[in-house]
Amino acid sequence: MMRGKYAMKNKLYEHVLNIQGVKHPITNYDGLTRARDYILAQLDNLCDEVNCEEFTIDGFDKPFYNIDARIGTDEHGPVLLLGSHYDTVYNSPGANDNGSAVAALLCLAEIFAKHRGKVNLRLLFFSLEEGNxxxxxxxxxxxxxxxxxxxxxxxxxxxxxxxxxxxxxxxxxxxxxxxxxxxxxxxxxxxxxxxxxxxxxxxxxxxxxxxIKYKDPMGYGERALNGSSRWVERHRDELTECLGIINFDPVAYASSRPHSHPMPPEMMSGVETFNIDMEKESGNFIVAIGSPGSNLLSQSYLHGAKKVELPYAFVNAPFNYEETAYAAPYLLLSDHAAFWKQGIPALFLTDTGGEMRYFFEHTPADTIDKLDFDFFEKVVLSAEFAISQLFGLER
Ligand SMILES: [Zn+2]
Structure with missing residues (x-):
């Protein structure tokens, strides 16, 4: 397609295969460590800087790590953040949630390592998105x-x-x-x-x-989103010039079966769609959710999606974090919410997981054989397109 001989989907498959497996502080802490080390090994030689940042949770004795990898520096324009989480719930191998996002970021690192000096990217791999x-x-x-x-x-x-x-x-x-x-x-x-x-x-x-101690309306930074919330707290002041974050969670499941993604009209009103058959209700599209101020990110991504013919549904959310938590909490179900809360533009890409489509999410059945690598590749190619456009690269 666009990439000549580079077989992105083979690479995506390889990463998901390597990363799937339970990664949870209580039931498989070693799984978290192994995933962290796999990501670090893959990033080696691709990045200008890789930081593995430790954080702790009150009442728990073992540490957790966010990975923050930089390609380029602030001399190359405002920074663009890419987000994923690498932990899972207690009993799920998490091939899609969120092995898919980790694989996506690793492929994007490989692609943009070749453009060092022209881009300013921070690739973020968070721990403890799922829980406390x-x-x-x-x-x-x-x-x-x-x-x-x-x-x-x-x-x-x-x-x-x-x-x-x-x-x-x-x-x-x-x-x-x-x-x-x-x-x-x-x-x-x-x-x-x-x-x-x-x-x-x-x-x-x-x-x-x-x-009862959890004060945030969604329990974020407490019940869940512990890694991303701590990362934002620690780095907020460095982000004065920031394009925002594109967060992936999860992004590799699609189905062409009729009615595999219900689309109640009340939910679809005000949603911009591309190439979706509303009668058939097939779950073959990506959902993109943009926070206030994320227009540049969203438009770049959607432009890319059109180029690779990836059907999409786009929600341009008008509300701040607190209002959204009250009126439409399903727009906040991943790490981008920690950025939305701080007023940093956020674009969330999701196949909607267990909410609407992927009933294997958060179960032992979330395994690599369920994923659709043609769909998945288009999701990542659209992101590649968006990043190239944002940094004015020749394609
Ligand atoms: Zn997830």
Whole structure:
């Protein structure tokens, strides 16, 4: 296609194959370390600078690492950030979520290493997007000790499972009634506690004792997005001239089956689409979500998508972080939210994962054989196009 003989999709496949596997602080801490080392080894010789930045979580003894790799310097114009996370939930190999994003960034590093001196990129690989080890320890270990879940993470009785569904529903409804994650949890718990079994009540009280501290409306920087939130806090002042962040999470699942991606009209109103068959509702398009101020990033990406004939749905979000957390929290489901919160332009690329399309997300079935590498390659080629355009490179 555009790249002559460079077989990008073979490279994407190789990276996903190498990176898939559970990477979680409680169930496989070594997996996190191995993934970190794989990324560092791949970046070696491609970048001007690679920093592996340690951070810690109160109440947990092992450290975590964000990787921040630079190609070019601030002398080459305003910086463009590219984002991914490399951790997984406790039981998922995470081929798509978020092995796909790591593979995408590694391919982009290889491509733009050849343009050193003409671009200014920071490739970010975050840890702990998915969770908080203290809270996850309650969900995994305390739940077992209390007998509500088994060693595989399943509720031990149907009654407990039904209680948890009741709670989840109440939690979703609490979104508009409370300002912080902790208060939402409390509101949800109060509304169901008379209806659930005594053992589940005790379990939710332990959860609540931890998460009542979480002050952000989405629990970000606390319940989740721990790596990216810390990175933004640490580097915010360096980003005075910044084009923003393009964040990938996850980006490699597509389906041509009819109705594989439901498109309720109320959800699609105000959404700009390209080459999507609204009748057929096939999940063969990328979703791009732009924060206020991200127009330059979004337009560059969408231009690239048109060039490679990648169907898309684009949401140009008008609200600041707090308003979005209240009105449309599903626009904030990844690390770009930590940047949105700080007013840094953010473009989020996603196949929407388990929300609308990829039901293997956050399950042991998120494996490489599910992914569509033709679709995935177009997602990355569009990003390559956007980056080239933003830095005025000849293509
Ligand atoms: Zn993810």
């Amino acid at each position: 080890p203290v809270f996850d320890d309650i969900l995994i270990n305390t739940s077992q000790t209390m007998g509500v879940k088994d060693s595989k993470g399943f509720y031990t009785t149907l009654a407990y499972q039904n209680d948890s569904r009741l709670f989840q529903e109440a939690f979703a409804n609490a979104r508009k009634k409370a300002v912080s994650f902790g208060e939402k949890f409390k509101t949800a718990y109060e509304s169901v506690k008379e209806q659930i079994s005594p053992q589940m009540r005790r379990f939710y009280e332990v959860c609540l004792s931890e998460c």
